Amino acid sequence: MKEYLFLFRGGEAMDKERSPEKWQANMQKWMQWMGGLQQKGQLVSAQPLSQEGKQVKGIKKTVTDGPFMEGKEMVGGYLMCKAENYATAVELAKGCPILDDDSGVVEVREIQEIIM
Amino acid sequence: MVSVLTKIFGIGNLETAEDVVQQAFIDAIRVWRLKGIPNNPSAWLFSVAKNKAIDIIRKNKFSVQYDFSEDSRILLTSEYTLATTMENLWKEELMKDDLLRMMFACCHPEISEENQITLILKTLCGFSTSEIAKSFLTSEETISKRLLRTKDFFRNKKIKLEIPSVEELKSRTHAVLGAIYLLFNEGYNSSQAEHLIRRDLIEEAKLLCKLLTENQYTQLPEVYALMALMCFHTARSDSRLTTDGEIILLPKQDRSKWNKQLIVEGNDYLNKASFGRAVTAYHVEAAIAFEHCKANTFEDTNWELILDYYQWVCVFYPSPITELNKIVAVMQVHGAEAALEEIAKITNKKKLESYYLYFSILGEIHLRINRKPEAKQYFLKALDLTQSKAERKMLMDTILMI
The missing domain is CATH 1.10.10 (Arc Repressor Mutant, subunit A)
Structure with missing residues (x-):
């Protein structure tokens, strides 16, 4: 088993205030997908990320606000899971609810073991 | 509520579960006093408890006190699934x-x-x-x-x-x-x-x-038997006390006050209890209770059968109380003298002697064979052994009548 990080970009923005039904249906989808991973013992952790942020840059450690990227490019959340290899990790990623919208992207990255 | 919350926080954190429930009730009192009781009070309480539980989870995700790494609790640590998992846990x-x-x-x-x-x-x-x-x-x-x-x-x-x-x-x-x-x-x-x-x-x-x-998983014969037993007993509870809370003994109870529906219910449970090979003390005690319920009058009671049942219970599940009950049945079937002989046969009386019922029965036996002074002594001893006002009143009345 190897460890993978999924980065979520894009997808339909979910607003509980605007449409509670839609929000609930979406939450149900996340529950199903992640619940499945959990049952197979593959889920490590996952969190959505808020829109705003800070950036600390370079030697001077300059602090600026926000990623301020276009919505679709911004990382909106992550998930860590265990999988055999890239192929199976990608199969898992295909179930992500963020892909229900055509703008959704899941970036699948394997955790690198640093050779000592 | 406590059991759901205990599932969330783990049984090692029973206090947390209890705190959440208590907090929910405190909130309820505060809010309901101002706004009146909501239409669905339990739903209101549940939703407050849910939110409090969510707060605690968010605050303690990484604390060692709560172990969220096991089973499905991992889904409580992700914001993607926290609300839904919490909601699902509270399904009826x-x-x-x-x-x-x-x-x-x-x-x-x-x-x-x-x-x-x-x-x-x-x-x-x-x-x-x-x-x-x-x-x-x-x-x-x-x-x-x-x-x-x-x-x-x-x-x-x-x-x-x-x-x-x-x-x-x-x-x-x-x-x-x-x-x-x-x-x-x-x-x-x-x-x-x-x-x-x-x-x-x-x-x-x-x-x-x-x-x-x-x-x-728990539909076992003995479970149904105990349910039957409790139904038969509660069927009679209305006739056991006068309106002033004085005890009415079985012979004098108004049998029309017995709850027929509970007797029927008990009978259903007893039928369901009769699968498998298990005959437990609950089965037999339920059968005894049913015999009492079945009899239209005290005199109609099938004491022979009841005595058989008690003899069986005393062999397989001996206890001081069943021993005493058996003696009552002996007295009904074979008379007071036989009951006295039966008591003499009991070798280990130590435990019995802490029961008021033991002395009360001894008193009753002696009363029946017309040995009043001894009867009085026994009733007085029984009086010493019970705190219950109703039981004390009954014993006092008996003593005064001797």
Whole structure:
């Protein structure tokens, strides 16, 4: 088993205030997908990320606000899971609810073991 | 509520679960006083409890006190699934199972019987520490200590909330039934001075047993038998006391006051109890109770059959109380002299001598064979051994009539 990080970009923005039904249906989808991973013992952790942020840059450690990227490019959340290899990790990623919208992207990255 | 929350926080954190419930009630009192009671008070309470639980989870995700790494609790640590998982945990059909799991945890074999019942009353029946102290005729401090010890036990042994495996189920259910029966008896014949019958305890006992009859894993013959027994007993409870709370003994009870529906219900349960090969003490005691319910008058009672039943119980499940009941049956079938001989045969009387009933029966026997001075002595001894006002009144009346 190897460890993978999924980065979520894009997808339909979910607003509980605007449409509670839609929000609930979406939450149900996340529950199903992640619940499945959990049952197979593959889920490590996952969190959505808020829109705003800070950036600390370079030697001077300059602090600026926000990623301020276009919505679709911004990382909106992550998930860590265990999988055999890239192929199976990608199969898992295909179930992500963020892909229900055509703008959704899941970036699948394997955790690198640093050779000592 | 406590059992769902215990599932969320782990049984080692029973206090957290209790705190959340208590906080929810405090909120309820505060808000309801201002805005009135909502249409669905329990839904209101549940949703407050849910939100409080979510707050605690968010705050304590990484604390060592709560172990969110096991089972499905991992889904509670992700914001993607926290709300939905929390919502799912509170579904009614799941909550019933949680209660069952909690019941089994409370009746863990390594917890003493009185601690089991203390815990059941506290976590499943929502009794306060002082109410439990009253039920056990002991101090609040004692009860708090008992609860604390049991909670430590859960924490240290890392007990999980679960329905036991098939191999264990029978013996574990036996413990649960024992606790339910004790609870019921305390309700049916309370040791408390003021009230002989405590309907709250009776209802809780029946409710818990009913849960066992509804779960496919715990639908055992003895579960149905105990349910039947409790139905038959409660069917008679209205006729056991006068409006002033004085005891009416079986021969003088108004049988038309017996609750027919409960007798029918009990009979249904008894039929359901008769599968498999198990004949437990609950089966036989239920059969005895049914014989009483069946008889139209006291004289019609089939005492021969009842005596047979008691003889059986005394062989397989001996206890001082069944021994005494057998003697009553002997007296009805073979007369007072025979009953006296039967008592003489009992070798170990030590335990019996702490029961008021033992001396009360001795008094009754001597009264029947017209040995009044001895009868009076026995009734006086019985008087010393009971706190119950109703029982004391009955004994005093008898003594005065001699």
